[in-house]
Amino acid sequence: MGNSQLLKELGKIVANDALLHNKEDVKPYECDGLSAYRELPMVVVLPDTIEQVQAILQLCHRLDVPVVARGAGTGLSGGAVPHKEGVLLSLAKFKQIIHIDQNRRIAVVQPGVRNLAISEAVKPYGLYYAPDPSSQIACTIGGNVAENSGGVHCLKYGLTVHNIQRIKLITIEGELLTIGGDGLDSAGFDLLALITGSEGMLGVIVEVTVKLLPIPERAQVILAAYDDIEKAGEAVGNIISAGIIPAGLEMMDKLAIQAAEDFVHAGYPTDAEAILLCEVDGTNAEVSEHILKVREIFKASGATEVRTAKDEAERLIFWKGRKAAFPAVGRIAPDYYCMDGTIPRKQLPYVLKTISVLSAEYDLAVANVFHAGDGNLHPLILYDANNPGELERTEEFGGKILQLCVDVGGTITGEHGVGIEKINQMCVQFNSEELTQFHAVKFAFDTKGLLNPGKAVPTLHRCAEFGAMHVHKGKLPFPELERF
Amino acid sequence: MTSQDITQELQARVASALQNNTPLCIQGGGSKSFYGRLPTGDILDTSKHSGIINYEPSELVITARAGTPLSVIETALVEHHQILPFDPPHFSDTATIGGTIACNLSGPRRAYTGAARDFVLGCKIINGKGEVISFGGEVMKNVAGYDVSRLMTGALGTLGVLLEVSLKVIPKTASEITLTVEHELARSLNKIHRLANIDLPISASCYDGIHSYLRLSGSEGAVRYAQQVIGGNELSSADSFWQKIKEHQHGFFNSDKPLWRLSVASDTQPIDITGKWFYEWGGALRWLISDAPVNVVQGAAQSAGGHATLYRGTDAMRNDCFQPLSPALYTLHKKLKHAFDPQGIFNPGRMYADF
Numbered sequence: 001m002g003n004s005q006l007l008k009e010l011g012k013i014v015a016n017d018a019l020l021h022n023k024e025d026v027k028p029y030e031c032d033g034l035s036a037y038r039e040l041p042m043v044v045v046l047p048d049t050i051e052q053v054q055a056i057l058q059l060c061h062r063l064d065v066p067v068v069a070r071g072a073g074t075g076l077s078g079g080a081v082p083h084k085e086g087v088l089l090s091l092a093k094f095k096q097i098i099h100i101d102q103n104r105r106i107a108v109v110q111p112g113v114r115n116l117a118i119s120e121a122v123k124p125y126g127l128y129y130a131p132d133p134s135s136q137i138a139c140t141i142g143g144n145v146a147e148n149s150g151g152v153h154c155l156k157y158g159l160t161v162h163n164i165q166r167i168k169l170i171t172i173e174g175e176l177l178t179i180g181g182d183g184l185d186s187a188g189f190d191l192l193a194l195i196t197g198s199e200g201m202l203g204v205i206v207e208v209t210v211k212l213l214p215i216p217e218r219a220q221v222i223l224a225a226y227d228d229i230e231k232a233g234e235a236v237g238n239i240i241s242a243g244i245i246p247a248g249l250e251m252m253d254k255l256a257i258q259a260a261e262d263f264v265h266a267g268y269p270t271d272a273e274a275i276l277l278c279e280v281d282g283t284n285a286e287v288s289e290h291i292l293k294v295r296e297i298f299k300a301s302g303a304t305e306v307r308t309a310k311d312e313a314e315r316l317i318f319w320k321g322r323k324a325a326f327p328a329v330g331r332i333a334p335d336y337y338c339m340d341g342t343i344p345r346k347q348l349p350y351v352l353k354t355i356s357v358l359s360a361e362y363d364l365a366v367a368n369v370f371h372a373g374d375g376n377l378h379p380l381i382l383y384d385a386n387n388p389g390e391l392e393r394t395e396e397f398g399g400k401i402l403q404l405c406v407d408v409g410g411t412i413t414g415e416h417g418v419g420i421e422k423i424n425q426m427c428v429q430f431n432s433e434e435l436t437q438f439h440a441v442k443f444a445f446d447t448k449g450l451l452n453p454g455k456a457v458p459t460l461h462r463c464a465e466f467g468a469m470h471v472h473k474g475k476l477p478f479p480e481l482e483r484f
Numbered sequence: 485m486t487s488q489d490i491t492q493e494l495q496a497r498v499a500s501a502l503q504n505n506t507p508l509c510i511q512g513g514g515s516k517s518f519y520g521r522l523p524t525g526d527i528l529d530t531s532k533h534s535g536i537i538n539y540e541p542s543e544l545v546i547t548a549r550a551g552t553p554l555s556v557i558e559t560a561l562v563e564h565h566q567i568l569p570f571d572p573p574h575f576s577d578t579a580t581i582g583g584t585i586a587c588n589l590s591g592p593r594r595a596y597t598g599a600a601r602d603f604v605l606g607c608k609i610i611n612g613k614g615e616v617i618s619f620g621g622e623v624m625k626n627v628a629g630y631d632v633s634r635l636m637t638g639a640l641g642t643l644g645v646l647l648e649v650s651l652k653v654i655p656k657t658a659s660e661i662t663l664t665v666e667h668e669l670a671r672s673l674n675k676i677h678r679l680a681n682i683d684l685p686i687s688a689s690c691y692d693g694i695h696s697y698l699r700l701s702g703s704e705g706a707v708r709y710a711q712q713v714i715g716g717n718e719l720s721s722a723d724s725f726w727q728k729i730k731e732h733q734h735g736f737f738n739s740d741k742p743l744w745r746l747s748v749a750s751d752t753q754p755i756d757i758t759g760k761w762f763y764e765w766g767g768a769l770r771w772l773i774s775d776a777p778v779n780v781v782q783g784a785a786q787s788a789g790g791h792a793t794l795y796r797g798t799d800a801m802r803n804d805c806f807q808p809l810s811p812a813l814y815t816l817h818k819k820l821k822h823a824f825d826p827q828g829i830f831n832p833g834r835m836y837a838d839f
């Protein structure tokens with residue numbers, strides 16, 4: 001099959017200006033938020049109706065052409081990186097908020113709607129959409145569903161999978177499926193959960209019904225500084241043990257604090273080894289009660305300073321530093337590499353120590369930003385891609401961190417997905433029977449393997465090659481370090 | 485409580501079933517054998533595969549073998565002031581955690597905190613090739629691989645034998661009260677919807693035809709504040725009230741006629757089918773006791789954006805207990821069944837006729 005036949009047939013489905021194939025036109029699509037992986041697609045197509053998406057997928061299925069769906073391209077695991085012999089299917093034109101229903105507290109939106117745009121649109125009704133990835137200004141709800149994205153408020157309000165009620169999905173064969181319904185559950189298997197987080201491997205999402213929540217009467221954030229990162233880690237456990245589920249509970253280490261402070265002047269204590277940001281929300285009375293408790297726990301766990309934001313403006317400033325942590329780190333190093341493991345919280349001190357030992361070994365600095373409440377780590381490895389071999393060293397270091405997460409009972413990815421980036425580490429987390437089971441699931445939806453090929457689930461062959469070069473699962477690095 | 489790991493025995497049973505091509509009927513405590521289409525096949529008893537494997541209150545996670553009695557899990561949690569957030573019904577003392585997850589059954593709290601599926605973090609299963617495989621884990625956030633753990637939840641054992649499940653638990657709130665007020669139906673539903681648009685700590689709601697009931701769970705201050713906003717009278721013995729609803733021991737459920745569960749859009753107008761109605765989940769769950777034909781009940785549920793399940797009825801009626809799926813979804817279900825259980829030995833026909 002030639003490129004020209006595909007273009008000709010696509011041209012019958014969408015208008016000319018919705019079809020890009022010149023090198024300079026497709027270049028902006030060559031990577032997602034993880035710019036280390038790049039590829040130019042054969043063609044980019046930007047449909048704007050469900051019927052067009054159906055026709056495009058039918059065509060690709062007939063001609064055996066790979067398809068990669070793309071939202072805003074903010075993904076951090078290379079999930080939306082194009083296939084060089086394939087179609088890049090952009091959902092960017094699906095920008096409508098179709099319907100808001102206050103009684104049912106839902107919004108029906110197209111997949112290209114930005115995460116934050118939903119909360120903005122429903123604000124007049126006193127409602128909001130809870131999952132709030134730091135990229136929420138830019139990332140799309142379609143991408144959020146495909147990655148099962150989280151945010152700083154997931155500890156209390158859950159991930160994308162907990163906050164959606166129905167999706168419309170188009171299979172590679174062009175069939176439109178409605179999954180979920182107007183009720184709280186639906187008949188048959190929980191396909192909604194299966195699709196959520198499936199990284200564009202099972203179908204293309206063309207509509208999402210999200211659940212909305214009433215905006216809490218009050219939200220308040222408390223900042224606590226520590227001279228020792230372990231104490232900060234213990235404080236996190238103490239809050240949870242006290243029966244409080246904060247709306248958000250975030251941690252930053254010294255390098256991240258300093259970078260954020262230089263960037264947005266949030267008033268963070270730059271001499272601290274770690275800070276915790278704890279947001280409590282709810283009714284006025286409840287928030288007042290919880291603030292008192294949280295302050296006590298922070299002090300009892302050895303905080304050197306505990307500050308409660310004095311008003312909404314200061315609350316937003318406290319958060320601004322955290323939400324800008326990635327770009328802030330981006331200013332202090334030519335490049336950074338963001339990891340995304342999740343661990344049982346009690347392993348935090350051991351994992352942090354091990355990361356710092358590895359950091360010295362690889363001679364690469366690490367800034368740590370965590371969704372501490374749910375054990376989701378984002379170590380940011382600082383490097384310079386212009387130095388020969390440094391990216392490779394960074395990747396190897398990153399791989400070790402992920403292996404470490406698996407070894408302590410955690411996972412290689414909490415919210416950013418596997419994409420291409422963590423495909424080798426999937427071989428660490430899953431054995432060949434489990435991977436084969438994943439392939440069987442994929443086969444049930446996409447027999448020809450055309451949707452996002454080469455992502456998310458490695459072939460057994462690939463794992464065999466990877467395994468040959470690496471230490472085996474279960475061998476803890478640095479056994480001499482104290483563990484909890 | 486006895487704690488024992490009989491994985492090998494179960495795996496051997498599956499292997500021989502595969503060899504002889506004989507279907508298995510996976511059974512925990514048998515407390516949900518009334519649910520779904522009629523069970524068939526040789527009983528594979530998972531109740532001896534039991535025991536809590538890991539419970540770390542500060543991690544908000546519990547992992548237990550599938551045969552662990554639900555009551556054992558709940559007792560362990562209560563000691564640490566924690567609960568299963570989805571309020572699962574037992575329906576019998578023999579209920580196990582495996583059966584609970586396989587059926588995805590949730591109680592009154594469901595509309596406000598989530599269903600069983602929302603709290604499943606990981607599972608270990610025997611698939612239809614006789615392999616023991618694990619998915620998810622014991623951490624709150626995990627997007628490595630497809631979400632098989634949630635797919636297992638509610639699959640009625642048709643995709644594999646659950647061996648272990650890991651669940652997220654939550655702290656029990658400091659204070660809990662139930663308010664009640666006399667209402668006619670339309671006003672009751674309106675009020676519940678209006679209140680749901682404000683951030684109040686509502687944890688259960690129901691309407692029995694005369695009274696609305698709202699349960700509040702939160703900090704002392706939050707509950708007291710919500711009480712002022714909502715008004716009404718405080719119900720004494722509220723725990724046993726909700727317990728009876730959850731376990732279907734409330735007077736409403738006392739009938740020999742078929743019992744239907746309709747899961748619909750919460751603001752659906754009263755559905756015009758003759759029978760007795762009971763409302764939960766802010767209107768999103770409606771119990772119906774009626775002799776109306778299957779297609780009438782399921783048709784009405786479908787028009788309301790939802791689905792109807794025959795909960796209790798005659799064996800003959802159980803054939804059609806679940807809402808039919810669209811042809812495209814039905815085909816996909818069959819393909820997924822094949823992906824997990826290619827020989828079709830697990831609970832065949834328990835969910836739908838063809839798999």
Ligand SMILES: Cc1cc2nc3c(=O)[nH]c(=O)nc-3n(C[C@H](O)[C@H](O)[C@H](O)COP(=O)(O)OP(=O)(O)OC[C@H]3O[C@@H](n4cnc5c(N)ncnc54)[C@H](O)[C@@H]3O)c2cc1C
Pocket residue numbers: 032033068069070071072073074075076078079080091111132133134135138139140141142143144145146147148149150151152199200201203204205206326327415416452
């Ligand atoms: C600065 C920064 C901060 C971030 N913070 C967070 C955070 O706090 N939490 C978090 O979870 N993530 C975070 N991310 C990651 C990223 O924003 C999320 O993964 C987001 O959900 C991706 O959305 P997107 O629209 O950009 O998707 P894309 O990057 O375009 O695509 C992501 C994946 O989804 C697939 N996909 C996209 N749309 C569809 C569709 N309609 N149908 C089927 N498949 C589709 C793609 O094929 C790809 O595999 C952050 C990223 C950046 C750059």
